[in-house]
Amino acid sequence: MSRRQIRFLTLVRREVSRFLKIKRQTVGAPLLETFLYISVFGAALGSRINTLHGFKYVVFVIPGLIMMAWAINAFSNNASSILQQKFQRSIDDQLSSPASPTELLFAFSLGGFLRGMVVSLLTFIAASFLVDLPVDHVLVLIPALFLVGFFFAQLGVLIGVRAEQFDDVAVAQTFVLQPLIFLGGVFYSASLLPQPFQTLTHFNPVYYMINLVRYGFLGYTEANVALSLGLLTAAVLALYAVNHRLFATGYKLRA
């Protein structure tokens, strides 16, 4: 293994070991939260709703919950990890190492990406035992989930680098991220909304992400799949470019 590979794997290992050391909080709590959603919206409320576009309500909701778990965990992991390390200045150990800005950015991104993946995968496995969850278009589902995970991992890095206090992360998560995710159609079909809310939903990027993931699982979508994948890829690349610039210039990381 080359010096560079050892370095990169160690940077990633640090991020993964961080969330595994506090797995009750970083993996257990999000899993419980997802199951509470499934219980409340699927079992309790869902029993009052016949079907949605031909699917049992709980089946309609689960793809969005899997996506939401990946998104929120990827975001919050990276934002918190970077901010904590900035506070303790322990990040200086990585910053003064020979690691390049690209290596640092990828390693910090992968921490949250992998945490989101673990939570989503566990949610998927458990949900598969509870309900009959189809996987109709695996070749759309996997790239869609990976792109969503990477997008929110990048967003977490961006907020973590910019943040100066924990409040900054909480504000981004509570006032921006969660409303976008909840109003993107995790729990409902946007086509059922009255105007102007239906049109407004189309301006929410999360709407397209949920539709992609739902299409991957159920084969049902309200948005054009190819266009959504294209836009999501463009958004991921744009966000990556912004973050790369921040790491290359040392913005709020190096004095």
Add this chain to the structure above:
Amino acid sequence: MALQITDLVKRYPTGTEALRGVSLSIAEGEFFGLLGPNGAGKSTLIHCTTGLAQPTSGSIRVFGHDAIDHYEQARLGVGLAPQDLNLDWFLTVEETLDYHGGYFGMPRKDRRERTGELLEAFSLTDKKDERTRTLSGGMKRRLILARALMHRPPLLILDEPTAGVDVELRLELWHYVQRINQEGTTILLTTHYLEEAEQLCDKIAFINGGEIVATGTSGELAARFGVASLEDAYLELVGRKELSRGLIPDEVAS
């Protein structure tokens, strides 16, 4: 040269000029002291050398490698023990060393051996599985120094390594750094303890207001300022010669 700094300027976005054209040469194997009051630019100079701050202009070469354009090679040659106890709370003592070695590309077997060696050398073997936040201040200071040495850097930078440590640990650290210096490691030390600089350093530079004011041995600096000791030279530098111990009345001194 182990470290060659030429016309280094660091201006912060606020407009503060922390370094105003600093030039400095540290020969291989030298024990070099950098003295100056708080805010003189010592830490900024160290941060520019280790990549924690970005110089506005000027050049820094570590064993001939440009610290900006060829930072990978340059940083491999430097070990930094910072002033702050900036340990990662999520890691144990052993992991702190292991991860640091990994960041510098050391293979696992080498990391394991080196970690064992340093834990032993700094009397941290019993604490190896403890999280860093549970350590005492002295233990943290030892670990910071061990971490800086983990990748066997030929240039060791010690930024106020003995601030707030007890007498035994201070002397222990002195012995250790003197030994590794004799074994060939170049050392750049910043300290507020003039006695420490006098005891350890071959050469000393005074930095004030972002500029190197004088460089030489302890004796040369005293002679340059026309005083009897390094401490008096330092007081001349900061414009506080009225504080000289020579001016304390005998009855108070006794």
